[in-house]
Amino acid sequence: MSFYYGDEKISFTRLARKSESSKVLIKVHPDCQVVALAPEAASRDSVLSAVKKRGRWIYQQLSEFKTQLADYQPRQFVSGESHYYLGKQYLLKVIEDSEAKQSVKLLRGSIEVTVRSKSQDKVSGLLKDWYRLRAKETFSKRLDAVLEQALWVEERPPMRVLTMQTQWGSCSPNGRITLNPYLVKAPRECIDYVILHELCHIAEHNHSERFYRLMGQVMPNWESTKERLDQMAGKLFL
Incomplete structure (x- = not known):
């Protein structure tokens, strides 16, 4: 699933939330993967709405992680690293x-x-x-x-x-x-x-x-x- 925050398209994965809570739990991981944990009974529109409400926070988290990742090169496993x-x-x-x-x-x-x-x-x-x-x-x-x-x-x-x-x-x-x-x-x-x-x-x-x-x-x-x-x-x- 995806939505736009300004001109930025943000994609996220919806996963089933195993708890009894009716809330949508949103996570932004260091590799810039966005996950929405939602009850199985929640409609697509309600999940999308919940994620959009956190759009600013998601955008900020993604910006921070993208900056971090840009600064680091893949390991070569050679002396001096x-x-x-x-x-x-x-x-x-x-x-x-x-x-x-x-x-x-x-x-x-x-x-x-x-x-x-x-x-x-x-x-x-x-x-x-x-x-x-x-x-x-x-x-x-x-x-x-x-x-x-x-x-x-x-x-x-x-x-x-x-x-x-x-x-x-x-x-x-x-x-x-x-x-x-x-x-x-x-x-x-x-x-x-x-x-x-x-x-x-x-x-x-x-x-x-x-x-x-x-x-x-x-x-x-x-x-x-x-x-x-x-x-x-x-x-x-x-």
Whole structure:
């Protein structure tokens, strides 16, 4: 579906909203994908009307994300590139050694990748595996740390790490939390924000007043933290 905001044509995807809420939930993702989550019973016109009412906000979000994406070039996975880990910037150093064990090491100011033969796919693959391993370790520790604040959660929820193109995290109806391994590139405060966001969904699966009240209780500065994470998205998703 699409509509015009001024001279700008904005396209969006309509998806079914599983909750009982009758409201249309609108999301603008870092890759500039616009999604409208609407009840299945909602008419096409009512969904379009709801999205148009948020036209200005959608346009502003798209403009910000487009600016971010324009500033970043696709990774080449060669020495000298900038890569992130826990909010800090590191220089990539690729070492070719035909007899060495292929590995990734985090050093002071750099991420060192050793390969038997230089290949963009090989360096990229080793880095992805390294980020995923670090993500599992980091997310597990942060989940344990923030659970002390989530008093409504009776048991430690199951957690998995899964690469997603447009989301940092999600929470299933049965309480399983899924986190994007790219999130480990963000500052710890941003990681805590995403985990707390998903923990709040265990109590309230919708973005209701109760949900935002819970977020405000466990992380009073969550809005500024979310904005910080959104601004970094273009760098972290690469």
